[in-house]
Amino acid sequence: MKTYVIAGGTDGIGKAVAHGYLERGQEVVVVGRSAEKGEAWLAAARQRGADERAHFIPADLSLLSETRAVVDHIRSSFAKVDALVLCARHFRTTRLVTAEGFENTFAHFYLSRFALSHGLADLLESADAPVILNIAGPGTEGEIYWEDLQLAREYDGQRALMQGGRLNDLLGVAFLDTRPGTKVRYVLFNPGTVSTSFSGQYTPDVMAQVDIIRRSAQSVHEAIVPIVKVLDDPPAAPLSAFVRDVPLSPHGPGFTIEEARRLHLHTKRLLAD
Structure with missing residues (x-):
């Protein structure tokens, strides 16, 4: 039996993947x-008679303390993790600083994925063919604001998400750079536009735009087909990227080792502080 950990698994893509593997x-x-x-x-899960195989860990992943508690919970409960699926995201039109002092989108969309990836690495190594599937959006052209990563000066919700996608690309590069010889396969995945709940805090005009997007978006059922394919048969390469079912080279200008190391060092300093 394999063990799947799904961050953001109570809604949208994560929920569909969770139910699929439970079944x-x-x-x-x-x-x-x-x-x-x-x-x-x-x-x-109880209705399916699968309650012994279904687990729920409540956590606000915008708070590093709660993300770390999730890692501790999993480490104390399981001997291995076969797949870590990272798909939690939450849009904010207005800037919010968490009680821990981090900008919410930066903490929720990037820091939590950093902490989960590295915090569960040894449990992943204990599995036969471990994979981290980071659903964030490789292939986008978001800018990284190196001098203002938490967008204190010019916050914009879409800009925060776009930058978060780029940061997660570099997270994948740095994960493998800091763990030479790992058997974990790190997959960066852009599912395209999907008709999910679009979790977040929206102004009325932005919500109107979301409603228009939702009407033409692919269904969750369609979106998870290539996701499940990757989870069932992880690519042979240590790092890979996809836009839906189309492979994307993870060696272009958005995946440079220099930027990945710069971000990794910056993140380690943040977390140490």
């Missing part, structure tokens, strides 16, 4: 903010 007889750990949605996930 296939695997052990599935879902991490999410909403206790109500978490209970719904567990209730659905």
Whole structure:
């Protein structure tokens, strides 16, 4: 039996992936903010007679302390993790600083994925064919604001998400750079536009734009087909990237080792502070 850990697994893509693997007889750990949605996930598992294989860990992943608690919980409960699926995201039109002093999107979309990737690395190494699937958006042209990564001066919700996608690309590069010889396969995945709940805080005009986008977006059912394919048969290369089912070279200008090392060092300093 394989163990799947899915951050953002109570909604959208993560929820669909979680239910799919539970139905296939695997052990599935879902991490999410909403206790109500978490209970719904567990209730659905009980109805299927799969409650012993379904787990829910409530956590606000914008808070590093709660993300670290998730890592500790998993490490104390499981001997291995076969797949770590990172798909939690939350849009904010207005800038918010968490109680820990980090800009919310930066903390939720990037820092949590850093902490989960590195914090569970040894459990992944204990699996036969481990994979980290980071659903963030490789192939985009977001700018990295190196002198203002948390966008204190010119915050914009879309800019924060676009930069977050670029940071996660570099996270994948740095993960492998800092773990030479690892058998973990790191996959960066852009699912395209998907009709999910679009979790977030929106102004009315931005919400109107989201409603238009949602009407033409692909369904969650369509979106998870190439995702499940990657999870079932991870690429042979240590690092790979996809835009839906189309491979993307992870060696272009958006994936430079110099920038990845710069970001990794900056992140380690932030977390140490």
